[in-house]
Amino acid sequence: MRLWGFLFALQALVGAPPAPDPWRYEATLATDSRELSVEAWLPAGVAGTFSVDEGCEPFIADVERESEGQWSPVDQARDAWYPPTDRPLHLRYRFRLEAAAAALHNSNQVSRRAGLTSSVTMASPAAWILRPWKAAANTPLRIHCATPPGIRLVTGLRTSEGGTAIDDTYDHLDYAPYTAFGPFDVDRFASGGVEVQMATLPGTLALSDADLRAWAGEAIANLRVAYGTFPTDRLVVMVLPSGGQGVVFGSTKGGGGPALSILLARTATFEDLKRDWVLTHECIHLSHPDLPRAQHWFEEGLATYLEPLLRARRGIISPEEVWRNFMDNLHHGLPRTGDQGLDHTRSWGATYWGGTLFCLLADLEIRQASGGKKSLDDALRGIVVGGGNHLARWSIEKTLETGDQAVGGHVLRDLHRRLGLRAETTDLDALFKRLGVGIHDEKVTFDEGAPMAAVRRGMAR
Ligand SMILES: [Zn+2]
Numbered sequence: 457m458r459l460w461g462f463l464f465a466l467q468a469l470v471g472a473p474p475a476p477d478p479w480r481y482e483a484t485l486a487t488d489s490r491e492l493s494v495e496a497w498l499p500a501g502v503a504g505t506f507s508v509d510e511g512c513e514p515f516i517a518d519v520e521r522e523s524e525g526q527w528s529p530v531d532q533a534r535d536a537w538y539p540p541t542d543r544p545l546h547l548r549y550r551f552r553l554e555a556a557a558a559a560l561h562n563s564n565q566v567s568r569r570a571g572l573t574s575s576v577t578m579a580s581p582a583a584w585i586l587r588p589w590k591a592a593a594n595t596p597l598r599i600h601c602a603t604p605p606g607i608r609l610v611t612g613l614r615t616s617e618g619g620t621a622i623d624d625t626y627d628h629l630d631y632a633p634y635t636a637f638g639p640f641d642v643d644r645f646a647s648g649g650v651e652v653q654m655a656t657l658p659g660t661l662a663l664s665d666a667d668l669r670a671w672a673g674e675a676i677a678n679l680r681v682a683y684g685t686f687p688t689d690r691l692v693v694m695v696l697p698s699g700g701q702g703v704v705f706g707s708t709k710g711g712g713g714p715a716l717s718i719l720l721a722r723t724a725t726f727e728d729l730k731r732d733w734v735l736t737h738e739c740i741h742l743s744h745p746d747l748p749r750a751q752h753w754f755e756e757g758l759a760t761y762l763e764p765l766l767r768a769r770r771g772i773i774s775p776e777e778v779w780r781n782f783m784d785n786l787h788h789g790l791p792r793t794g795d796q797g798l799d800h801t802r803s804w805g806a807t808y809w810g811g812t813l814f815c816l817l818a819d820l821e822i823r824q825a826s827g828g829k830k831s832l833d834d835a836l837r838g839i840v841v842g843g844g845n846h847l848a849r850w851s852i853e854k855t856l857e858t859g860d861q862a863v864g865g866h867v868l869r870d871l872h873r874r875l876g877l878r879a880e881t882t883d884l885d886a887l888f889k890r891l892g893v894g895i896h897d898e899k900v901t902f903d904e905g906a907p908m909a910a911v912r913r914g915m916a917r
Contacts, residue, residue, distance in 0.1 A: 478596040479626075481585060485637055487604045489577060490554040492584055496547040503588035506530075506537040509565055512583040515556040519586065522546040537586065551584040553577060563634070563717070564709060571697050574657050576638030581613070581622065582629050593627035603637060610642065610655040611635035612692045612715025619653075624713070628847070631711030631746070634694055645669055648676040651690040660697035660722055667726045668695070675735040678766040679743065682833045687743035687845045688714040693735070695720050702728035706738040710746030710755075710846060730772075737763045743840055745850035751876070753798045754852060757789075757811015758836075761819075768916035775916040776900040779893045782816065783900070789813040791879035799852075799876045813882060814875050821867045823911050830863045831914070838862020852876070 477499035484493045508516060513535040520527040521539045527548070531538040539545055557568040557577055565583045569576045581599060599622040601609045609620065612633025616623040619642065622635075640655040643665050654668050672693060676686050691714050698704045698719035705719040716738045721728070740759040747754055764778045789809030795801050798810045819832035842858040844850055850858075856868035874880040888894065892906025903909065 476592050476595045478598055479587070481597070481599040482602070483584075483599060484602045485553075485604060485607060489604070489607065489637060490552070492551040492553050492579075494547075494549055494551060494584070494586070496545070496586070498541075498545040498547070498588070500542060500544050502541050502545070503590050504538055504541045505589045506539060506586050507535055507589055508584060508586055509580070509582045510535075511560060512556060512565055515552040515559075515566075515584075516586055517550045517552060519547065519549040522548070536589070541588075547586070549586055553579060553584070556583065569696055571657060571660060574639045574660075576636050576640075576657065576696065578634065578636045580632045580635050581611075582632040585629060587626070587629070591626045593625065595626040596623075597626055597629065598623050601637075606639050607637055608640045608642060608655075609635070609637055610640050610653070610692065610694055610715075612709075612713030614713065628712045631709065631849070633709050633712035633715035634692075634717050635715070636694060640694075643668065647673040648680060648686060650676050650686045650688070652676075653690070653692045654695065655693065656695045657697055661695070661720065661724065662722070663724060663726065663729070667729060670726075671729040671732065671735060674730075674772075675739050678736045678763075678770060678772075679739050681766045681769050682762060683743060683837055683840055686739075687840050690714060691739070691742075692716070693718060697722050703732040703734040706734040708738050708741045708846070710741075711849065712847070714742050714846065733763050733767065736766060742846045743836065744846070745839070745844040745848040745855055746846060747850065747852055747855065750799045751852040753801075753807045753811035753876075754814065754855070755811070756808045757813070757815050760808050761812040761815035762832075762836075765916050775902075778916040779912075780895075780900050782812070783888060783893065783895065785809050786813050786816070786884055790884070791881055795879040797875065797877045797879050801879075810875070814871060817875070817882065818868055818871050819915065820908070820911060821871070822863050822865075823914060824908075825865060825867065826863065828911065828914055834863045835859030835868060 480497045482495045507513060519530040519537050521530050539547060556566040560566050563578045565580050567578045601620055603609060611622060613622045613624040613628060615621060639657060641658050643654045645652055652672050654672060679686050694715060694717045696717065696719050698721055700721045702721055702724050703718065704721055706716060708716045737759045740762055741755060744755060744758055764773060764781055767773045768775055768778045786809055788805035789812060798806055815832060823831050838861060839855060839858050844855055844858055852872065856872055859868045860866050890906060890908045891912040892903035892909040894901050
């Protein structure tokens with residue numbers, strides 16, 4: 457223990473270790489988008505076992521290395537390639553993108569999304585960047601992508617050269633954010649201190665750039681209500697046209713970079729965007745660390761709890777709508793017979809509404825314990841300030857401890873023991889009564905004489 461402390465102290469004195477030599481990739485997308493040809497230059501001394509994301513290996517072909525102007529095949533055994541790494545390495549290979557999309561059909565790896573007039577290929581670099589199986593996390597990676605006319609790269613990874621090169625690090629590749637090739641229009645603008653890229657497919661929407669900018673601006677403003685700032689300095693929104701109505705579906709991937717994928721109905725109007733909650737929900741996912749599968753309930757619960765409160769505080773929806781939503785749905789989150797706590801329950805109800813109930817109870821306890829001076833917002837800000845945004849992979853213990861430290865006490869830790877590790881139930885009727893929320897003649901009513909009425913007013917104004 458002391459030795460580690462000494463080493464860290466020494467490292468602090470001499471500064472962080474220097475970044476390793478960069479790895480350079482040059483990828484060319486074929487005119488018909490069926491294939492990527494990749495050439496790579498890596499320094500001597502990298503780990504000698506190369507591969508790609510599990511399941512994507514069959515689509516890597518013709519791996520060769522160059523030596524004194526001659527190309528020769530690289531040894532392959534099962535799912536890995538073994539080039540000599542005692543000298544600087546110059547590699548080339550092909551990735552069969554279209555075949556991978558058809559076989560994998562997984563938007564986290566490779567898939568094709570065909571629209572009426574155009575198609576987009578989701579192509580996570582983790583699937584097609586052949587790389588040493590281990591390396592220093594901060595190893596710089598530059599992947600320049602040459603695309604056919606009209607086709608652009610859109611990615612949540614950091615980019616340079618006007619968006620044509622990925623300029624990021626090794627660790628962000630393993631959990632790479634959404635990355636796609638397609639005939640995108642990319643509108644770049646700043647909003648609330650955030651550099652936004654809004655990628656759309658031309659001719660697919662009835663909305664103007666100004667409409668879409670306003671939509672992103674609202675989501676960023678919503679986040680600032682709780683966090684004071686947006687949790688990241690940039691935001692990439694990939695808008696994919698869809699059937700249905702309004703904002704149909706949103707998703708983000710934990711880690712790698714702030715990219716959201718949003719399915720937006722071709723018929724969506726500006727009114728739909730003004731009423732939308734999806735973009736705010738997805739942006740909240742950028743503000744917490746990526747947690748293990750067992751605590752997916754915290755990620756979804758936080759977004760489900762916070763999103764309506766933020767919109768209510770900005771006057772977009774009424775407090776009545778917030779409480780109606782909670783009264784109608786929180787019962788889905790109560791433990792059922794045989795449940796052993798949220799950490800051990802994978803149902804939709806436990807994940808979304810069990811998590812929401814956790815956040816509501818935490819918020820109430822923090823507000824009560826601090827006499828209304830602190831709230832869950834302070835704990836969440838503490839987590840982001842402590843480095844716990846979507847780029848971090850934390851345990852639930854570290855996440856809740858960091859939040860607890862920001863407000864003092866152990867509300868989050870103790871609540872996790874009660875609801876996460878055990879299946880403590882909550883008397884929701886009694887809770888709503890204490891908060892002074894009721895329903896009469898189908899309308900939400902507030903009882904300002906209720907013991908926790910002031911706390912309730914502080915949450916959704
Ligand atoms: Zn979500």
